[in-house]
Amino acid sequence: MSTLLIIVGILLLAAFLLAGTYNKLVRLRNGAEEAFKSIDVFTKQRYDLIPNLVNTIKGYTQYESSTLEKIVTLRNSAMSAGGKDGGAADSALSGALKSVFALSENYPDLKANQEFLNLQNKLSELEESIQRARRYYNASARDMNNAVETFPNNLIANAFGFRALDYFEVAQEETKNVNVQF
Numbered sequence: 312m313s314t315l316l317i318i319v320g321i322l323l324l325a326a327f328l329l330a331g332t333y334n335k336l337v338r339l340r341n342g343a344e345e346a347f348k349s350i351d352v353f354t355k356q357r358y359d360l361i362p363n364l365v366n367t368i369k370g371y372t373q374y375e376s377s378t379l380e381k382i383v384t385l386r387n388s389a390m391s392a393g394g395k396d397g398g399a400a401d402s403a404l405s406g407a408l409k410s411v412f413a414l415s416e417n418y419p420d421l422k423a424n425q426e427f428l429n430l431q432n433k434l435s436e437l438e439e440s441i442q443r444a445r446r447y448y449n450a451s452a453r454d455m456n457n458a459v460e461t462f463p464n465n466l467i468a469n470a471f472g473f474r475a476l477d478y479f480e481v482a483q484e485e486t487k488n489v490n491v492q493f
Contacts, residue, residue, distance in 0.1 A: 365383060
């Protein structure tokens with residue numbers, strides 16, 4: 312009878328450990344997915360703000376239409392790419408937006424326009440929020456990857472189909488300085 316109780320106790324302990332590990336992996340995966348979706352939320356806000364910025368600039372920079380058209384094209388490309396595939400398009404858009412802010416240096420009236428300044432500030436805040444969201448996602452991905460790849464969690468992760476997550480990486484173009492020529 313005591314041997315049976317010991318076996319039942321060991322099986323119950325194993326079941327609790329299995330359930331605890333499984334639940335931990337689910338929480339980590341869901342946290343990483345939520346973190347990635349927050350990047351989408353901030354980029355959507357950026358996409359919504361760009362047409363207002365472009366329209367404000369158009370009135371001051373009549374002959375800079377090619378720059379503005381490029382930004383609209385990049386915005387549309389980034390919006391249609393979406394998700395994890397949109398990283399490169401999103402990076403190209405970030406680089407183009409830097410050139411818009413550089414444009415304002417050559418147009419004193421635009422630089423002093425309150426609407427432009429407000430839009431520029433909002434866009435700068437959104438860019439910072441996107442960067443924070445990317446860092447948070449990468450931290451969540453790291454935690455998930457550590458849990459999935461360490462023993463004994465890896466046994467349970469493999470059995471239930473949990474996989475390591477890809478990190479959000481910045482495209483090389485986004486790390487270069489902007490060169491604006493007229």
